[in-house]
Amino acid sequence: MITTAPELLSDTDAGHHRAAGILRDGGLVAFPTETVYGLGADAGDDRAVARIYEAKGRPSFNPLIVHFADLDALQQHVIWTPEADLLARAYWPGPLTLVLRRQPDTPISALVSAGLDTLAVRLPAHDTARAILRAFGGGVAAPSANRSGQISPTLARHVVGSLGARVDAVLDGGPCKVGVESTIVGLAEKPVLLRPGGITEQQLAQTLGRPLAVRHKAEAISAPGQLASHYAPNALVRLNATDWEQGELRLGFGNVDCDLNLSPTEDLVEAASHLFDYLHRLDAQGGGTIAVSPIPHEGLGIAINDRLSRAAAPRDE
Ligand code: AMP
Ligand code: MG
Numbered sequence: 181m182i183t184t185a186p187e188l189l190s191d192t193d194a195g196h197h198r199a200a201g202i203l204r205d206g207g208l209v210a211f212p213t214e215t216v217y218g219l220g221a222d223a224g225d226d227r228a229v230a231r232i233y234e235a236k237g238r239p240s241f242n243p244l245i246v247h248f249a250d251l252d253a254l255q256q257h258v259i260w261t262p263e264a265d266l267l268a269r270a271y272w273p274g275p276l277t278l279v280l281r282r283q284p285d286t287p288i289s290a291l292v293s294a295g296l297d298t299l300a301v302r303l304p305a306h307d308t309a310r311a312i313l314r315a316f317g318g319g320v321a322a323p324s325a326n327r328s329g330q331i332s333p334t335l336a337r338h339v340v341g342s343l344g345a346r347v348d349a350v351l352d353g354g355p356c357k358v359g360v361e362s363t364i365v366g367l368a369e370k371p372v373l374l375r376p377g378g379i380t381e382q383q384l385a386q387t388l389g390r391p392l393a394v395r396h397k398a399e400a401i402s403a404p405g406q407l408a409s410h411y412a413p414n415a416l417v418r419l420n421a422t423d424w425e426q427g428e429l430r431l432g433f434g435n436v437d438c439d440l441n442l443s444p445t446e447d448l449v450e451a452a453s454h455l456f457d458y459l460h461r462l463d464a465q466g467g468g469t470i471a472v473s474p475i476p477h478e479g480l481g482i483a484i485n486d487r488l489s490r491a492a493a494p495r496d497e
Pocket of ligand 2: 323332
């Protein structure tokens, strides 16, 4: 079926349950939070998460924030710390995102973390967002619901105007109150302000009883681009491999004989959904080189090639 517009959902019990059903089926649902409208997908479904990047048209995979309805569910996916506890008690539910280490066995997609061993999590305060999250029952990955490079949406019609039928449904819950993205605090090591927002650095420092390290703006902007230094495979990576050399770990795309195939049918959404998981798995075999088939440089292929070329870039020792 070819659709030209997303399904519009009302801010009612029926609308919240319909939204949860679409998420469960691997669909994309835009919904309001107190900050901006989020483009939501089941955070445990690699393919649904890959569709977020496709819908946004992002040229690279920066990690996504996962939203939960309750703290117990959230804590199962991260390594909780005393500092996380202080901030959660003071500001959740609310516009604060915490970046913590992933539980090693979490079912949250590796693509959500763009291959990192950390996970950004948040308990939003917006009643509609909470109702959808409760009806869904799990974590929902949700960046702002706009095409890459466009302004963040604070009304349902902004979402429809920007994403159109790239999103399966939009739940209209009226205007967002805050209108700017959540404050992001990294707690994987010493506390660091990763993105300023409505909750100020001073407030956070007071709650923690210590100052935060601040990442400067220029660094913050290029942070997604610097992820290569955080996650590069141990193995060397050889791109655009049209044949395999002796002893190489073979990461294929399309109809090729290989160790792991990103997508035998050349489906870029499927390829993106497997990318980080397969890189990790091949790297774990401890070989010298991972050779990768050529990936078309279009649509999601642009983000896939971006990630692969960072993995293949020369290393500083
Ligand atoms: P958005 O959801 O589009 O508002 O953006 C999410 C922001 O969270 C981006 O700036 C990411 O770089 C940041 N972020 C998400 N997860 C992580 C993580 N694991 N480590 C560092 N930053 C993160
Ligand atoms: Mg955004």
